[in-house]
Amino acid sequence: MTDKAMVNMRERNMNTSLSQLHGQRLCTDDQPHSHRLDWLKEVIGREYANVDVNPFNDEPVFNEMAIYPWQNGVRLSPIKSHSLQIERLSREPTDISQDCYFAVLITEGKYKLEQDGREVFLEKGDMTLYDATQWHRITMPQAVSKVIISLPRDYLRQRISHIGNLTAKKITTQSGTAAIAASCIQSLTQQLDILDSNAFHSLQDPLVDLLTLSLNQLEPKSVQLSNTQSSTLFHVKRYVNQHCHYHELTPKMISEAVGLSVRYINNLLQAEQTSLMRYVTQQRLNSVYRKLNSRQFMHRTITEIALESGFNNMAHFSRAFKTQFGVSPRRFRQEAKNKLLIFDA
Template identity: 50%
Template structure:
């Protein structure tokens, strides 16, 4: 569902003022401030209303951001936003405002949008939707003027409806057809008709939209479960390839990628789910192999350098450093300790 910029101009200035007053909304806009004050003001507002973030303003245009926030039932909020290019990165700290303990559904109505969270990244064009956790690290990169609609959903509202909601963040929610198209259309229509609605009617729309959005997430969760099985088998394939080639010093990310036919980015995303990375996993496996060599009397005639090289290491200083960091002693001292135990 491609939306034109004319369709995403939510309402004119006069009707916007009326809808804000009638529906209890607020407006936060940088245009009321001198340019030198806008950045810190915007960080403060976003930190209070959405999430604590670092902001990188655009180099090619002035910093401009216009946010409307309408309160909904059950502490949900609807926020049409228009802005110039901007980059937002979630700071590594606990939420300081209750408004931050939320999930955010995002419908991009014009422009382009990149969201990164949980080792995943999603690219949106106008009319497409995604979803993220405001309390977790994330990065939003928007390279040009854009408009979007955010729906703030308090954590308990979704957590009691769906399990493992965090698995769905930074994924594209299908909005071109099916239930996704219904959800996107209803959100967009609600914003376009704000100047025509009473507060009672507006409030009554929050629960149906939440129900539809939950249904959309459920549909994506089923698809993700199927995808997870594929990812599980892909990870097994990658680990098997690594174990077969672990003794080769040339085994690196590019070699693994070529060997299994998957991109380095995708492979690293798989390992991210296990709280590691591809190269960290390879190093861990090589260290485990050297540990077994050094503790086995069969290999006592090999020098430390020969053991390291047979296990895929080709930089002795690096090997000695990471071995000591992992096992607390040098490779030579470790070997002596282990061989003394078997005498």
């Protein structure tokens, strides 16, 4: 097979996976040469963390990322990049979705991470963890392929204590649980085009458990797997996230599907200062937020996006959106469009 044929096949497979799993692709090749660096800074700042980005070795700017949303704010991102240096800026995260830790697996190339007074050098097959909200510097002296798993802070804290002790350390993947985790992550990214949404989402918890066990190799006393209540709550949240787009979803339906009483589910969620139906609404709002901010859905109306995300009362949706995000859906959509127009100009 020629190189061109392989590229075409890879693009077809990616397009299939993006469509099936509601992902998005962002690539510098889609931008004019003169805008690529500024565009990349804006995209990384919006999707991951506020950073400064500079080419390394005077190479042309190239970066291609695909972002696949899982439940509870977890995301899977296969990324290809030419050599770059990325440094976290001092300003605070601009969105709650940026309050994350990133688990990184290197699949090609070399990579250096600096954070918390430590530096770690990674090559193909190695993994590490870093805090996206704290200062860090990433140096990629050559072309790199990597997979980032975004893990919201509260989600990871339910599994691991003293996370700050685990950042910027090499997770060796030659043997043990880390070898299994790295193999699973790489296999998953290679199979995305043949997975349906249910299969993809069902892999989240097992994979995060493997990552948790992999971190246990660094400092065993810091890591604990989810207790029974946490595991139960993840099960409830997974069901909600897979079904919240149904208008008719009710507490009774959720209760029957997961085999738990509504009262017990609400008791579990009380520790997070929410309730079952508030959690359902939150996930619907998060779905609308992502779609309104995505180039892929710019041709859809706000009403269409709200309806397919599970809302059936537009007045209630507009009030809830403004309460959650501080602006109306219409204003948010326009601001998102303006950002895209700036970088398309």
